[in-house]
Amino acid sequence: MTIVTNRAPERPDLRADRPTHRYQGSGIGRQILVLSGRSLRALRDPALVVPGVLEPILMLTVFSQVFKSLAQTSSFPAGVTYIDYLLPAFLVTSAVSAALKSGVALTTELNNGIVARFRSMPIRPASILIGRSIADTVLSGVNMLVMVVAGALVFGFDPAGGVLGAAGALLIAVMLSWSLGWVFMALSAVLRRPEAMQPIGGIVNLVLLFASNAFVPVDGLPGWLRAFAEVNPMSHAITAARELALGEAHLSSLLVPPAICVVIVLVAAPLAVRTFRRVR
Template sequence: MTTASTTHHAPGSPDRALRDALSTRPRPPRTSALSASLTFARRALLKIKHVPEQLADAIMIPILFTVMFTYLFGGAMAGSTREYLQFLLPGTMVFAVLLITVYAGVNLKTDITSGVIDRFRSMPIWRPALIVGGLISDAARNLLAAGLVVALGLAMGFRPDGGVIGVLLAIALVLAFAFGLSWVWATLGLVLRTPSAISAVSFLVQFPLTFASNVFVDPQTMPGWLRTFVEVNPVSLLVDAVRGLMHGTAQAGQIGGVLIASGLLVAVFGPLTMHLYRTRT
């Protein structure tokens, strides 16, 4: 006669743990694209919290450029630093923000070289969330730089004829163009080999474009061949629109041109970045 035996598993036994791990309970819902992007944006901001030195450029560039160029060139260019500041400040805001957009590529390349991006790619999340979240955090960095320029300028005597609304619209326009430009650096972050290479390329591209523009001087004082380049320089077009908004003289064509240029940067380099992200990481 055969007697059937029943095996009882203790609550903490390995067999019980295995049965719990193979539970048929429904999986948690997948996070949305927006939620995943905001999570990565928060991650980037937390990195700044733990390594505040990452904000050095966003803080020091606006302060140094606004103060230094105002007091170095103000007397020679306009006869007084206060008068020159009215012309200079919109340009230094553009200058400061555009210079730090390179972090979009540098931070992305840092994640790639450290290997952490492989872990993110294995997770059930919206694939572009890492890049989009990084760009959201970069927008906060850009806003900090723009706000510092305006606050410092007001303390030094800058008085915008366009009022508060004009200043806020000018900042928004700069952030829109910076967002489009950030996609260019994100693309280079997936093409170039090291973060330092991205910084070097940014320096070689942005410094000629910003200095050969109307940021510091009126193009009418330049030789004809240089004035022709400055007048079609996208940085000059952005500065013209920002000056117009701050001083209440902006034209719809200036603002529309900047917005179109920003949209074209996103339309071209956004899909290119996503393609490279899928194929090269």
């Protein structure tokens, strides 16, 4: 006698061979490399690159002519042309402007949905900020290099420190741009709006610029302004960059800007990552 049952025949479990882990994404190094490359593609768009290159050159043209007569004052260093005195300072001031652009760019991406798209992927928030920092630092370095070349070809920039001195001044400016970029990215994660970032950053840049030794020696400033200029971080960076360009570098001056940059990054970078993670 045959017994019939309704139970289906046993089949091997097809899910046994399926992977049980979820894809966690690439490593942080790969993420930073890809995100940096994405931001660096701005170099392909002349509409984004040309204004960033022309703006500091136009400002250098104006200031080098307007304040040229200051080279005749008694407090001005003897035997130094004004363009040799001014251009290293302009490298530093351009670094501050470039750092502000990092914050503005991040607020723009927070509002146009790109960051929200990144959050839907297995991408670490720190990778997004580090990639932005690296790309913006490279872009600012390219702009500053163009400024040095234009200064030499058009304005007669020929400092006593030669090529090595100019390269050292450029390096200090790039370090400052990289470190201040973290400050403005932290601020952008709090403000979250480009229209709020630009005026605040502009005020900070204006105060640091004109209350420094960028255009005239500190000795030629009024007492109250001189006191502020002597503690202004931008003044220390300008002094180091200028001494390198003019071939008069002192170890005590050269150590201050890197130390300031390291302190800024150690404070601002964790703060930027923490505030960025809380953005919804």
